[in-house]
Amino acid sequence: MGERERRGAPPYGGSFVSRAQVMDVDQIRRAVKRMAHEIVERNGGLDGLVIVGLQTGGVEPAIHLVEALDTIEGVRVPLGTVDVAFHRDDIGLRPVLPEAPTDIPIELDARTVVLVDDVLFTGRTVRAALDALQDFGRPRAVQLAVMVDRGHRELPIRADYVGKNLPTARTEAVAVTMNSVDIGEMVK
Amino acid sequence: MKHLLSIDELTADDLRDVLRITPSFAEVAQRRISKVPALRGQTVALLFYEDSTRTRLSFEIAAKRLSADTLNVSVKTSSVNKGESLRDTAETIEAMGIDAVVVRHRSSGVPWQLTKWLDASVINAGDGWHQHPTQALLDCFTLQQQLGDLSGSHIVMVGDIKHSRVARSDVQALTMLGAEVTLVAPPTLLPPAIASWPVRASHDLDASLRDADAVYLLRMQSERQHEALVPDLREYTTRYGLTAARAAALEPKVPILHPGPMNRGVEIAADVPDLDQVVVVDQVRNGVAVRMAVLFLLLGSGSEQAMPDEVATAGATR
Amino acid sequence: MSALLIRGGTVVDANGTGVRDVGVADGVIVAPDAVPGSATVIDAADCVVSTGLVDLHAHMGEPGDEAAETMLTGGRAAVLGGFTTVLAMPDTWPRVDTAAVVEHVRMLAKAALCHVEVAGCITVDSAGTHLAPLGELADVGVQFVTDCGAGIQNPLLMRRVLEYAKPFGITVAQPANCLELSVGAQMNEGEWSSRLGLAGAPAEAEEIMVMRDISLARLTGARLHFQTLSTAGSFAIVSAAQRSGVRVSAEVASHHLALSDADLAAYDTCRKVEPPLRDSSDTVAACEGVASGLIDCVVSDHTPQTTDRKERPFDHAEPGSVGLETALAVALTREIDITHVLRAMSWRPAELLGLGSPTQRTISPGAQADITIIDPHERFSVSTRTQATAGTNSAFEGAELRGRVRSTIVAGRVVVQDGQVTP
Secondary structure, eight states, rough: OHHHHHHHHHTSEEEEEEEEEEEOOOHHHHHHHHHHHHHHHHSSSSSTTTEEEETTTHHHHHHHHHHHHHHHOOOOEEEEEEOOOOGGBTTBBBBOOOOOOOOSOOOTTOOOOOOOEEEEESSSHHHHHHHGGGGGGSSSSSEEEEEEEEOOSSSSSSSSEEEEOOOOOTTTTTEESSSSSSEEEEOO | OOOOGGGGSOOHHHHHHHHHHHHHHHHHTTTSSSGGGGGHHHHHHEEESSSSSHHHHHHHHHHHHOEEEEEEEEOSSGGGTTTOOOHHHHHHHHHHHOEEEEESSSSSSSSHHHHOOOOEEEEEEEETTTTTTTHHHHHHHHHHHHHOOTTOEEEEEESSSOOOOOHHHHHHHHHHOOOEEEEEOGGGOOOOOOOGGEEEEESSHHHHHHSEEEEEEEOGGGGGGTTTTTHHHHHHHHHBBBBBHHHHHSSSSSSEESSSSBBBBBOOOOTTGGGGTTTTHHHHHHHHHHHHHHHIIIIOTTSOOOOHHHHHHHHTTT | OEEEEEEEEEEEETTTTEEEEEEEEEEEEEGGGOOOOTTTEEOTOEEEEOOOEEEOOOOOOOOTTTTTTOEEEEEHHHTTTTTEEEEEOOOOSSSSSSSSHHHHHHGGGGGGSEEEEEEEEEEGGGGGGSBOOHHHHHTTTEEEEEOOOOOOOEEEEEEEHHHHGGGGGGGGEEEEOOOGGGGTTEEEEEEHHHHOOEEEEEEHHHHHHHHHHHHHHHHHHHHEEESSSOOOOOOOOHHHHHTTTEEEEEETTTHHHHHGGGGGGGGOOGGGSSSSSOOHHHHHHHHHHHHHHHOOOOEOOOOOOOOHHHSSOOSSSSBBBBBTTTHHHHHHHHHHHHHHHHHHIHHHHHHHSSSOOOTSSSSSSTTTTOOEEEEEEEEEEOOTTSSSSSOOOOOOOOOOOEEEEEEEEEEEEEEETTOOOOO
């Protein structure tokens, strides 16, 4: 769930209530497979690639992508996770805590990083992630893979690999698991 | 959470939350660039009325790793200024637009008095004999690293409990986490009304060490032998010091902690600090991470609102 | 000075309680029908009319500490608190240890709206070494001597004092504190001092001195008054001594009726007092002692401090709280029956000061017109900013109290009307 959901949640909390399912488990599996093929094609193979999932929503998708890439190419791409709590631009405006320690197991110099998140919304989380990555080296390139792009960008950020494009209203919420993608709203 | 003044103003959940997020801050130290912009633009004043290189540096590094600016407020500690108006110092700092003040003072209660005159967050780095909450937090974190879940574990604390803010804070924190604490000291160095503390008190160190899961040594100041509290340091060391023999009798897995600085030859025999089971270096390293967590919680996480519940709820719906 | 007619009040004095009118003319109480028609009428319906309150323990600041309080500001505070007489403590600069200083203080006290009696020191400069000229002090009308502070620590000196003072008929008073046992103490020793990390003085530091001086009073046959006792143990020791015939009296400060060491949790320096706030069971014993009469007097122990002396770390703050404007209300808020309160704050302290026995000092024709009119139900919030005292240190800051002084009449003159000092 993008941070807009969290920010809109009354107040900083509440639960998600689904209005409609947008992707079922099979559609999700196919989307992951397609994105994996796109990654291989775009980068001419998996040499020098690192998959980094954003805590916490991007971790599961990242793991599934690594599995899918292994199935296609027979190569296990290194997997890391990054927590962007320390790099957010809205610190002090609302409660945010680190979810889990950042874990980047290898130096990122000259590598291609594929950042993975569940929902791309305003783009601020991704910007924070780009900032955080700098502490671990200087990648040759950074690409972005998301399960859902729901529009309403506030920064010049775009995804290279998209599971599903989903136009939404600002007040709506999107929930992503590896079994279901739903659109709905946050209620207290 | 606006201030961190004492352990007994925290709930067990608050305590666990700090310990839970500390590893994220420890990780920052491992990065090639061990600095994150979380507190960029904020200023932390270090108001240390008592000399303390170790704690002050720890807070300074913690603040800098979060990209906060630090300000060392040098306070003359001559006896002439002992009665100097606290309020004047507080208002000077406030006028400079500080976001947080870390204060250490030899008089109990000073951090509470400062909160009356400051808008900034106040962090107690040790007040008189009263509290040293960040020390207790890093001690709990270190003990958790060594022992896992502290519930039911037996911690033995030895030394001048009566005059120890570390003892007061640690006893509260450890018992909140479910540990059982035994305090070992001569009767003159136990605080009054010890029966009202949630601990066992003992004057027999050897008996207490037999079933200890961890040993915590407190510093024994040489001044105490001049106040008719103990006859002399030699007798103190014989009965209450962690001699080489006592250390050898401990199982190797029993960690030995000390808040520092150590009086080698008094509360701890000269060679004992070199043993592997003495985890003082871990304590110091963890101290920076814990203090980063505290600074982040007070200044960085928007915790003007009540903090952990809302975040926990938000996380649960993702 | 115009005559007064106090109408419809409940008169409470040593003769009893009853609703009746009271007349005042030329500074004395007269029968209500003897008052001229031009008399000012004071409506005292639903109020208690009492003989003026007498405070046996107030620090008036002057001479020497005018920044903290003067006779003018202290006098206003006194009459607003219902006191028509205060006993000014001698720990001034200079100390009241000669007749000359006594006269000087009396001259300064003319600025006060209430009567001011002057207490003298026991030893020269209260240094605890040489006896002050007690005979000379008695000759100029000093009724009460105390060294304040640490009192008389040396037992031999205390014996000599009690023996020497006997023929003068003056009251020797002692704050009870064994200094060595309370060395470095900032508060009461107990669970709270243990928790707050402050050095504490055990109750025994006071009780040992009480026991010692009662033995000396018994040995010498002298009369002795204990200032500001604070522990249940002290009250019990005094009670037993009184029953066995020793001529001992005791006072308790109003803050010891209500506040305990738990009230120091926020390190409020205005609650740092000497003797320190004790356990809550001691406050209960104090209230019971006042109600039963075992404690003779409730005093204000009014100790004004300038702000800078209190805005320091707790262990460096000067001790003391103001009390003239709240003492009566504190006693009433603690639900002590008003008859007992008035005995402890008017009849008995007057007697101990030689101002007449309770039966002499009553609301009856011929008596001096020192009168306090009290509304025992009116509530108010304590704020040193609006108090008349120059001191800003009240242990009751922000507290809600019940029992307000409506009017205070000193020697027939109305000095407080409707809770305000009359211009």
